[in-house]
Amino acid sequence: MTVEFLRVSDLHAFYGESHILHGVDFTVNRGEVVTLLGRNGAGRTTTLKALLGLVGSRSGSVMINGREAIALPPHRIAHLGVGYCPEERGIYACLSAEENLLLAPPVGSGGLSLAELYAMFPNLAERREIQGTRLSGGEQQMLAVARILRTGARLLLLDEISEGLAPVIVQALARTIQALRERGYTIVMVEQNFRFAAPLADRFYVMEHGRIVEGFAAAQLPGKMAMLHEFLGV
Amino acid sequence: MTQLFGIPVAVILGQLMLGLVNGSFYAMLSLGLAVIFGLMRVVNFAHGAFYALGAFAALLGLQKLGIGYWPALVLAPLAVGALGILVERLLLRHLYQLDPLYGLLLTFGLALMVEGSLHQLFGSSGESYPVPAQLQGVFNLGFMILPIYRAWVILASIIVCFSTWFVIERTRLGATLRAATENAPLLQAFGVNVPLLVAATYGGGVALAALAGVLSAPVILVNSDMGSSLVVVVFAVVVIGGMGSILGSIVSGLALGMIEGLTKVAYPEASNIVVFVIMALVLILRPAGLFGRE
Ligand SMILES: Nc1ncnc2c1ncn2[C@@H]1O[C@H](COP(=O)(O)OP(=O)(O)OP(=O)(O)O)[C@@H](O)[C@H]1O
Ligand SMILES: [Mg+2]
Numbered sequence: 087m088t089v090e091f092l093r094v095s096d097l098h099a100f101y102g103e104s105h106i107l108h109g110v111d112f113t114v115n116r117g118e119v120v121t122l123l124g125r126n127g128a129g130r131t132t133t134l135k136a137l138l139g140l141v142g143s144r145s146g147s148v149m150i151n152g153r154e155a156i157a158l159p160p161h162r163i164a165h166l167g168v169g170y171c172p173e174e175r176g177i178y179a180c181l182s183a184e185e186n187l188l189l190a191p192p193v194g195s196g197g198l199s200l201a202e203l204y205a206m207f208p209n210l211a212e213r214r215e216i217q218g219t220r221l222s223g224g225e226q227q228m229l230a231v232a233r234i235l236r237t238g239a240r241l242l243l244l245d246e247i248s249e250g251l252a253p254v255i256v257q258a259l260a261r262t263i264q265a266l267r268e269r270g271y272t273i274v275m276v277e278q279n280f281r282f283a284a285p286l287a288d289r290f291y292v293m294e295h296g297r298i299v300e301g302f303a304a305a306q307l308p309g310k311m312a313m314l315h316e317f318l319g320v
Numbered sequence: 321m322t323q324l325f326g327i328p329v330a331v332i333l334g335q336l337m338l339g340l341v342n343g344s345f346y347a348m349l350s351l352g353l354a355v356i357f358g359l360m361r362v363v364n365f366a367h368g369a370f371y372a373l374g375a376f377a378a379l380l381g382l383q384k385l386g387i388g389y390w391p392a393l394v395l396a397p398l399a400v401g402a403l404g405i406l407v408e409r410l411l412l413r414h415l416y417q418l419d420p421l422y423g424l425l426l427t428f429g430l431a432l433m434v435e436g437s438l439h440q441l442f443g444s445s446g447e448s449y450p451v452p453a454q455l456q457g458v459f460n461l462g463f464m465i466l467p468i469y470r471a472w473v474i475l476a477s478i479i480v481c482f483s484t485w486f487v488i489e490r491t492r493l494g495a496t497l498r499a500a501t502e503n504a505p506l507l508q509a510f511g512v513n514v515p516l517l518v519a520a521t522y523g524g525g526v527a528l529a530a531l532a533g534v535l536s537a538p539v540i541l542v543n544s545d546m547g548s549s550l551v552v553v554v555f556a557v558v559v560i561g562g563m564g565s566i567l568g569s570i571v572s573g574l575a576l577g578m579i580e581g582l583t584k585v586a587y588p589e590a591s592n593i594v595v596f597v598i599m600a601l602v603l604i605l606r607p608a609g610l611f612g613r614e
Contacts, residue, residue, distance in 0.1 A: 138509045164511030176506045180498040188492065189499055190510035237511070 090149075091116040091241060091272045092137075097146035099129075099136035099296075106132045108296040109146070114241075119263065119273045121283040123318055124293035130276040131173050133293070134243045138163055138170055150241065166241075167194040169234025173245040173276070177218040177226045184214040187233050194238030203232045206262070224255035231262065241272045248282040256282055280318065292317055327585050334464035335581035341470045341539070343577020344477030345550065348532040350557040350569035351481055352525035355488070358501045358564035359521050362412060362423035367554065368547025369434035370526045373400050374533025375542045376438060379449055389452035389538075396534045397527035404526030408519045431548065438544035446541030455538075473535050480531065481570045488566055497521065501564070556599040562612025572610060 092114040099107035107129050114120045122130045136144045139160040148155045150166040164170075169190075178186055187203065187210070204211035207228045213221055221229060227247055234242060244263075248256045256279070263286050266273065277283035283290075284307065292300035294317065302310050322329045349367060356364045377396035381387035387395060407430065415422045455469045488494040499507050500517055508514040533547075540546060557576055561568030576595050583591040590597075602609060 140505055140509055159515070160505070160508040161511050161513045164509060170506075170509045172506060172509075176503060178499045178502050180502050181495055185495045189495060189507070191512060193511045234510075 089116040090114075091118075091151055092274070093147070093149040094133075094137065095147040095149075097133070097136055097144065097148065099132055099141040099144045101132075101142045106141070106296050107136055107144075110136075110293075110296070110298055112291050112298050112301060114272055114274055116240075116272055117267070117270050118288045119267050119275065119286055120289045120291065121275045121277050121287040122291050122293055123277065123280065123283070123314070125318060126278075128293040129296040130293050131245055132296070134170065134172075134245055134274070134276060137243065138168065164190075164237075164239075165193045167239050169193070169237055169239030169242045171230045171234060171242065171244045171247060173249070175226050175230045177221070177229055179217065179219040181218050182214065183210060183216050183218050183221060183225075183229055186218040186229055187214075187236060190233055190237045192236075192238050194240055197238030198232075198235045200236070203236060206235075206265075207232050224251050224258075227251060227255070227259065228262075231259070235266075240270075241274070242266070243274050245276045246278055247275070248277065248279045260286060280314070325586070330463035331585055332582065333461075335585045336578050337461075337464060337466060337581075338470075339578040339581020339584075340574065341473050341577070342580060343574040344474050345532050345536055345573075346554055346557045346577050347481050347570045347573025348477050348528055348535075349550065349554040350561060350573045351484055351566065352528035353554065353558050354561065354564055354566055354569040355484075355497075355528075356522055356525040357558070358566075359497065359504075360412070360416070360423070360518060361420045362415075362427065362522075363420065363555075364522075364525070365424055365428040365551070366407070366430040366434065367427075367526070367529050368549075368551030369431040370400055370404065370529040370547070371533040371536075371550065372438060372542075372544060372547035373403070373434060374530025375449070375537040375540075375546060376442070376533075377530065378534040378537050379447060379542045382449070389450075389534075393531065393534050397530040400530035400533075401523040401527030405519050405523035407526075408522040412522065413515070413518070431551075435544050435548060442544060444543060444545070446543030446546075449537035449542055451538040469538055473539065476535055477532075480528070481573075484528070485566055485570060553595055556595045558609075559599050560595075560602045560609060562609025565609060565611040565613075568609055568611025 090113055094110055094112050097107055097110040098105065110133055122133060124130050132141060135141050137148055139158065144156065146156060150168060153166055155163045155166060178189065181189065209225050210229055210232060213225060218229065231247060247259055260282060263273065275283060275287065287304055289301065289303050291298050300313065324332060349371060353364055353367050356362055374396045377399055378392040381392050381395065411426060412423060415426060451469045455472050457468050459466045459468060459471060488497055496512060497517065500514055504514050557573050558569055560576065561572035576598065580591055580594055583594045
């Protein structure tokens with residue numbers, strides 16, 4: 087049975103005077119992996135930030151798990167069960183790897199324990215005492231993902247997690263996403279790396295100039311390649 | 321008698337000890353300023369006024385309500401801290417989007433208002449606060465007679481400063497606070513109530529100032545200007561330690577108190593300016609401060 091977990095309607099977002107999102111509409115069902123595709127500057131990062139209330143101002147509607155979140159401050163939105171992995175990874179230099187991992191407070195039940203996370207990401211266990219930003223790029227990305235799995239968040243917003251990483255790390259991340267999907271997480275991924283996203287996603291949305299211009303299911307992917315080629319150059 | 325550069329060692333040690341008492345106040349005050357600046361980027365010019373309010377709260381508590389020194393040590397910082405939270409919620413929070421200069425101007429104005437009102441209500445002569453019975457008397461250290469109360473001030477300050485350092489650097493709450501200092505929006509997106517954290521931090525920093533005020537009440541005359549004269553030195557201490565550095569503010573607070581003490585014996589004319597000379601040197605040689613990150 088499909089249950090809607092996230093419904094975004096007519097979402098507008100602004101940074102100061104700049105109007106970045108011009109009425110974004112999309113939905114994500116519970117347990118689905120949905121990928122936002124688009125060119126650089128299309129507004130995908132801004133969409134994730136606008137869901138969380140991290141933009142200058144926003145309007146429209148963001149329903150998360152049946153609750154309207156458009157007027158809530160970011161910390162209340164997180165407590166609707168949302169976990170965020172930002173594009174720049176957001177690892178804190180003032181904290182050790184483990185302090186980074188323990189930083190986010192619980193926002194739901196059923197978060198993974200430290201032991202489970204270290205079993206999932208063995209590198210992090212070895213490097214727990216190291217300053218967070220001294221980890222390698224791949225380790226920092228694992229840390230940024232692991233950090234939100236501890237909190238019990240059920241909706242994960244992942245921004246370009248494969249960006250700039252070595253192929254083996256990207257493969258490991260793909261396996262992680264696969265495992266999370268099997269555990270029933272709902273995931274919104276922003277991806278530039280189409281090859282990474284294609285086998286993982288149930289559905290795709292394409293953004294252009296602050297709007298969603300296309301939406302389709304994984305099964306329709308072959309027929310959409312020409313369009314994607316035009317929009318993204320993949 | 322043993323001498324060092326023609327000055328009796330006993331005199332040097334005595335001044336060092338008195339300098340350490342002053343340094344204890346510098347450390348507690350600059351610590352609060354550093355925590356507030358680190359998180360909020362607000363240069364809290366009202367810090368001296370909150371310090372004075374702490375002392376006046378203790379004094380009035382004793383005179384009007386019969387609240388003694390020991391309860392005042394807890395109650396006055398709580399009351400002043402609550403006032404600080406009110407100031408943050410009602411006034412300061414509207415300025416975070418603006419240039420930090422506005423926070424400085426607002427708190428400067430607040431300081432003038434508080435000090436002006438205290439002056440209006442209590443005059444300028446100042447009142448003394450009795451040393452609590454348990455801390456009367458002196459220690460004879462051989463090289464000097466140290467009043468027990470002053471020894472207590474040093475001890476209390478070191479305990480307070482170390483505990484604050486411990487909470488910030490070694491606990492989960494402290495990790496959250498440090499993270500908020502580094503990237504607050506992301507922390508809020510993780511579900512931390514950052515506005516509450518900011519208000520509590522301002523309240524906590526201001527409560528530290530009030531605690532210093534209560535501790536100082538028995539060794540100075542409680543008067544409306546007690547904060548403004550001290551806060552200028554304390555700002556220099558914060559700059560020397562490194563804006564926002566916890567350890568820097570504690571160490572340089574204590575050290576500069578002692579350096580001032582030494583200057584009093586070596587070259588008394590310079591004792592009032594030595595801190596500022598050091599500040600100028602630090603700004604030229606290491607602008608981020610001794611403990612600050614470049
Ligand atoms: N803080 C900001 N202030 C003003 N404009 C911004 C800000 N952040 C992003 N923008 C603008 O918003 C538009 C969308 O940016 P966004 O980061 O959402 O794109 P994106 O789709 O994530 O692309 P990519 O991550 O590949 O650069 C861009 O034109 C960008 O210049
Ligand atoms: Mg982006």
